[in-house]
Amino acid sequence: MARTLYSEEEENGTGGINLTPLIDMVFILLIFFMVTASFVKESGIDINRPAAQSAEQKERANIIIAIKKNGEVWIDRRQVTLNALRAHVERLHAENPEGTVIISADKEAPTEFLVRALDEARLAGVAHVAIATLTP
Template sequence: MLNISATRRRNRTAAELNMAPLIDMVFLLLIFFLVNTSFVKETGIDVSRPTAATAAVKPNAMILIAVDRANRIFMDRREIDLRAVRANVERALAENPEGAVVVADKESSTGVAVQVMDACRLAGASTVSLAAGLPEQGG
């Protein structure tokens, strides 16, 4: 008589799960997301932007400068002097030559904002803009 259960036990092979392709795929995904992540630079203070109906998004605006209501100037999360704006913008443009400069805050005085924009132009920035938001659509 043929013993079927004994034959099945002898022919049964242990199932293996090869982890190497799974680990390779996880590392590839990690590298993909690290390479494609864009890091947001901040000015260091909260900026209240004025609204403008013609406001447009600047996709390559990587150099952000904020001027607060006390006319203090912030760049890369630190306060800088007006005389240091040009050197800081030159350094930032050396890292990202295509970067546009955005100057922001509606509560600063116009004179300081214009001086900051002028220093940015003297540093070699081809595009200097004032930050503005779109007006909220009322219900």
């Protein structure tokens, strides 16, 4: 009677398929996809942005400042005052120095709040600040 290699392994208690390398590979792929995935950041409030003919698409925005039409300023889904805005931007910019700031102001928001937010972002040390608009 011919015995197969598989049946000898079963008798010795070492039978079966070793799944450890497969599981390791799956976890490595999972970590790779989690690290390379990009997530869309939102300001947390609804804004009616103005339209602009010269609008350009920015791929990444790490810090989004939202200004509502009543003058409320939001960053990281929290309402902040204009006086505290620079500290928040400095903290977020320290986490990612390569990041940019996008100011998403409502089209009916007072210009004073937009200019102050832009000024506070630049005073916080951010070189790249943009204003969010819609393409018509």
